Amino acid sequence: MSIKKQFRDGLIDNNPVLVQRLGLCSTMAITTTLFNGIGMGISVLIILTCCNVVISAMRKIIPNDIRIAIFVVVIAGFVTIVDLLLQAFVPALSASLGVFIPLIVVNCIIIGRAEAFCQNEPVIPSFFDGIFQGIGYTVTLVLMCIVRELLGNGSFGGGLLDVSQGALRLTLDGSGSGIQVFSSEYAATILIMPFGGFLTLAVLLAAMQFALRKADEKKEKALRAAKVLVDEEVAA
Amino acid sequence: MKEKKKSKSQILRLTLILFLVSALTSGVLGYTNSLTADRIKEQKQQATAKAYNEVLPFEGDYVEVTEFDKASFPTVDTISKAGEEGYVVEMTFSGAQGNITAVVGVDSSHKATGVSVISHSETPSLGARITEEGFRAKFVGAEEGTALKNAGGTIEAITSATISSQAIVDSVNTAIAAVVALG
Numbered sequence: 001m002s003i004k005k006q007f008r009d010g011l012i013d014n015n016p017v018l019v020q021r022l023g024l025c026s027t028m029a030i031t032t033t034l035f036n037g038i039g040m041g042i043s044v045l046i047i048l049t050c051c052n053v054v055i056s057a058m059r060k061i062i063p064n065d066i067r068i069a070i071f072v073v074v075i076a077g078f079v080t081i082v083d084l085l086l087q088a089f090v091p092a093l094s095a096s097l098g099v100f101i102p103l104i105v106v107n108c109i110i111i112g113r114a115e116a117f118c119q120n121e122p123v124i125p126s127f128f129d130g131i132f133q134g135i136g137y138t139v140t141l142v143l144m145c146i147v148r149e150l151l152g153n154g155s156f157g158g159g160l161l162d163v164s165q166g167a168l169r170l171t172l173d174g175s176g177s178g179i180q181v182f183s184s185e186y187a188a189t190i191l192i193m194p195f196g197g198f199l200t201l202a203v204l205l206a207a208m209q210f211a212l213r214k215a216d217e218k219k220e221k222a223l224r225a226a227k228v229l230v231d232e233e234v235a236a
Numbered sequence: 237m238k239e240k241k242k243s244k245s246q247i248l249r250l251t252l253i254l255f256l257v258s259a260l261t262s263g264v265l266g267y268t269n270s271l272t273a274d275r276i277k278e279q280k281q282q283a284t285a286k287a288y289n290e291v292l293p294f295e296g297d298y299v300e301v302t303e304f305d306k307a308s309f310p311t312v313d314t315i316s317k318a319g320e321e322g323y324v325v326e327m328t329f330s331g332a333q334g335n336i337t338a339v340v341g342v343d344s345s346h347k348a349t350g351v352s353v354i355s356h357s358e359t360p361s362l363g364a365r366i367t368e369e370g371f372r373a374k375f376v377g378a379e380e381g382t383a384l385k386n387a388g389g390t391i392e393a394i395t396s397a398t399i400s401s402q403a404i405v406d407s408v409n410t411a412i413a414a415v416v417a418l419g
Binding site: 009032058061062063065066069070073074076077080081083084085087088089091095096098099147152155159177184185189192193 | 244247249250253254257258261264265268269272275277280281355359361362364368395396
């Protein structure tokens with residue numbers, strides 16, 4: 001399996017959220033501001049990559065009977081480490097993501113990848129699998145954040161960007177209030193609420209299915225065209 | 237996998253492997269904790285100190301008042317005296333989604349000097365806006381009996397976040413009452 005194929009898999013063909021439908025809970029719960037989305041995405045990316053590497057490295061010594069128990073121990077270990085590091089160095093992110101960081105332990109993306117990929121594959125492909133699946137998750141979160149924040153609050157880049165005295169500033173401590181595109185009075189507040197999470201996710205899933213089907217049809221058409229061409233040549 | 241009755245030695249082997257993995261993980265966690273514990277404590281202290289200074293700026297030390305009526309004010313965690321300036325009251329109370337920890341400054345004439353939220357788990361863009369300067373500024377100079385506009389008061393609630401707004405109004409009233417009760 002080539003790195004390029006793995007990249008495409010993680011981002012599009014086998015996107016953890018939009019195609020495999022893993023980790024939907026956190027996807028709907030935290031995508032209210034760009035700061036949260038990027039923070040959560042990167043946390044999962046780091047944890048996923050570490051877990052993938054460790055589980056893949058131990059795959060020969062993990063007995064099949066207790067593999068799930070061992071996966072959970074390894075995942076819980078890494079999640080707690082990231083949780084402690086966030087509390088120590090990025091307290092704003094830790095405060096705004098709250099319980100969702102410890103809950104990464106039961107995020108099915110990580111155990112799903114361990115089961116489906118790392119327990120059979122060497123360390124290097126597992127490492128890239130972690131990174132690309134993590135990027136796929138992060139991109140999905142960011143898309144949802146942008147849609148929900150813009151339509152639900154009329155702003156863009158909440159927590160991450162700040163406009164003060166006419167200058168655009170990057171705030172890495174989550175204090176920025178974002179760029180107000182239009183007044184929040186005219187925004188559909190419901191999109192920020194949990195219900196809006198379901199709605200946005202459903203629309204994204206549908207769009208992804210549509211795009212994937214279109215791509216499949218195109219491929220099939222091309223294949224058929226090629227076949228016809230060959231047939232004609234044979235006939236001639 | 238072959239269907240085979242597990243022998244005692246195999247069970248022992250599985251237990252041992254799981255034990256070793258768990259022990260190793262605990263070791264790594266313990267090490268991380270020892271590295272970060274001080275810093276996490278420091279971060280929390282800094283956040284609290286910043287909040288104290290924001291609601292009632294004071295040059296000296298905030299001295300904790302140990303004798304207050306905890307039974308009458310169950311949400312009050314600590315009350316600290318800022319010299320002659322007044323008091324800072326630290327409280328934990330419930331908002332719309334979970335607990336809110338906030339400090340309220342009360343001056344010597346029993347008027348609120350400011351509110352600052354240390355931690356909360358309100359909905360981002362809705363209840364979470366209680367941390368915004370614009371909302372908190374409305375409480376500067378508030379007296380006991382402050383209320384939201386819909387209850388005949390003067391404080392305008394955050395749109396779609398009446399419960400969170402009400403929680404902050406209540407906390408300001410409680411803080412003032414607790415300080416008045418000190419005498």
